[in-house]
Amino acid sequence: MDATQLTELMGSHDFMQLQHQLHHNNNNYNTDGHNGLSSESAEGSSRPVRRATRRTSQLSNNTYDLEMTDSSSQSDDTSGGGGSSNGGGSATNTGHPSGGSLGGQGPSSRGRVQQTSLGVCSSTIAPNSASSNSSNANGNANRRRKGALNAKERNMRRLESNERERMRMHSLNDAFQSLREVIPHVEMERRLSKIETLTLAKNYIINLTHIILSKRNEEAAALELNSGAVGGVLLSSLASESGGPVASGIPTNSSATTLCFENALANGGAFDCALLAATDGSLLNAATVTASPAMQSIQSQAIHLQTPMEQQQQQASHLSHHQQAIHGHGHLGASMSVQTQQQPTLILNGNTSVGMGVGIGVGVEVGVGVGNNAPNFADINDNFDEPFREFL
DNA sequence: TAGGCCATCTGGTCCT
DNA sequence: AGGACCAGATGGCCTA
Numbered sequence: 001m002d003a004t005q006l007t008e009l010m011g012s013h014d015f016m017q018l019q020h021q022l023h024h025n026n027n028n029y030n031t032d033g034h035n036g037l038s039s040e041s042a043e044g045s046s047r048p049v050r051r052a053t054r055r056t057s058q059l060s061n062n063t064y065d066l067e068m069t070d071s072s073s074q075s076d077d078t079s080g081g082g083g084s085s086n087g088g089g090s091a092t093n094t095g096h097p098s099g100g101s102l103g104g105q106g107p108s109s110r111g112r113v114q115q116t117s118l119g120v121c122s123s124t125i126a127p128n129s130a131s132s133n134s135s136n137a138n139g140n141a142n143r144r145r146k147g148a149l150n151a152k153e154r155n156m157r158r159l160e161s162n163e164r165e166r167m168r169m170h171s172l173n174d175a176f177q178s179l180r181e182v183i184p185h186v187e188m189e190r191r192l193s194k195i196e197t198l199t200l201a202k203n204y205i206i207n208l209t210h211i212i213l214s215k216r217n218e219e220a221a222a223l224e225l226n227s228g229a230v231g232g233v234l235l236s237s238l239a240s241e242s243g244g245p246v247a248s249g250i251p252t253n254s255s256a257t258t259l260c261f262e263n264a265l266a267n268g269g270a271f272d273c274a275l276l277a278a279t280d281g282s283l284l285n286a287a288t289v290t291a292s293p294a295m296q297s298i299q300s301q302a303i304h305l306q307t308p309m310e311q312q313q314q315q316a317s318h319l320s321h322h323q324q325a326i327h328g329h330g331h332l333g334a335s336m337s338v339q340t341q342q343q344p345t346l347i348l349n350g351n352t353s354v355g356m357g358v359g360i361g362v363g364v365e366v367g368v369g370v371g372n373n374a375p376n377f378a379d380i381n382d383n384f385d386e387p388f389r390e391f392l
Numbered sequence: 393t394a395g396g397c398c399a400t401c402t403g404g405t406c407c408t
Numbered sequence: 409a410g411g412a413c414c415a416g417a418t419g420g421c422c423t424a
Contacts, residue, residue: 109406155409162401164411169399190422398421406413 180192183200192200 113416158402161403161411163411165402166400173399195397394424396421398424399419401418402416404414406411408409408411 024269175195176197179201180197183192208222
């Protein structure tokens with residue numbers, strides 16, 4: 001459908017059909033009745049499928065003043081402007097059975113009505129009921145007539161803009177979902193929220209970076225040792241610390257854990273290892289770790305960067321910063337996740353617990369559950385991003 | 393019922 | 409000029 005046809009639809013007041021056409025003008029736009037989570041639903045997202053089809057409902061119930069008889073809808077290019085740029089609320093939501101703040105009966109004093117009173121454009125897409133605002137209509141008759149010529153075009157552009165915005169947000173959500181699928185995390189009844197996803201991703205990257213840096217430090221230390229330098233000091237220090245709990249009181253069995261997990265990834269077997277702590281210091285019981293082929297590949301790459309000595313070194317240098325301990329009992333399966341029998345705890349940056357689990361950091365010692373003060377690796381290495389520059 | 397999360401609308405701003 | 413991006417506002421859904 002081209003712009004002319006869209007305009008014709010506008011003129012016919014058939015916005016349901018218009019919306020329908022707008023939807024189908026873009027093949028990427030999901031019009032199957034889901035609300036933007038369809039891909040997640042289809043992929044077995046851990047977050048329950050939303051039963052509402054709000055998107056469809058909204059679009060199919062929109063009622064616009066196509067002739068722009070509402071004066072408020074003509075003010076976008078004539079008002080003095082100023083004030084907030086945020087319209088607040090969706091005028092098109094008036095189609096919802098219980099929603100809608102416009103039409104003179106709105107439950108809220110905010111949004112379009114308020115903005116109109118401030119002389120700010122209320123909306124270029126106004127509900128039909130808004131045309132009852134006779135005072136505004138009388139006072140802006142000339143302007144209305146003047147703007148009427150472009151009303152349909154503005155409406156169409158607004159709808160197209162809305163459509164683009166939806167598309168943009170959908171692509172953003174797709175990216176979030178892709179990120180969820182590659183970030184190891186505890187499988188919950190619900191999927192990871194966006195903030196959780198970002199936080200886990202950040203911590204995951206930080207820890208992978210640390211692994212690489214540790215590897216390099218290890219190599220450097222080995223070189224020094226071979227040359228008879230100070231390497232012995234490092235080794236003795238590690239040896240003394242690896243025998244017992246670290247300062248945080250958490251057993252340092254991550255070496256065995258990692259080896260165990262690595263072996264599981266490599267051989268497809270089960271493993272039972274402990275690592276990472278909940279924020280309260282309690283162990284997460286019987287976490288089941290499973291890894292997808294893709295994650296196995298990823299994790300294997302990460303794992304093989306870290307030797308037991310490196311892990312000890314890492315623990316010695318960072319466990320005081322990371323509360324780590326997860327009791328994992330895992331096996332390889334369909335997706336990388338950790339299933340816990342109790343509500344695990346997600347350790348967010350800054351000691352924030354949001355009551356969800358942290359997964360795979362678990363056996364691979366990458367510690368997704370980085371707790372307080374996400375390690376300031378910049379302090380350790382000024383070239384924090386150096387290991388990844390090749391990917392830029 | 394409150395709070396969290398989300399989708400959507402919306403207009404301003406920035407960029408090409 | 410038009411599109412992308414952004415952020416405020418709103419209402420729906422879900423859970424504790």
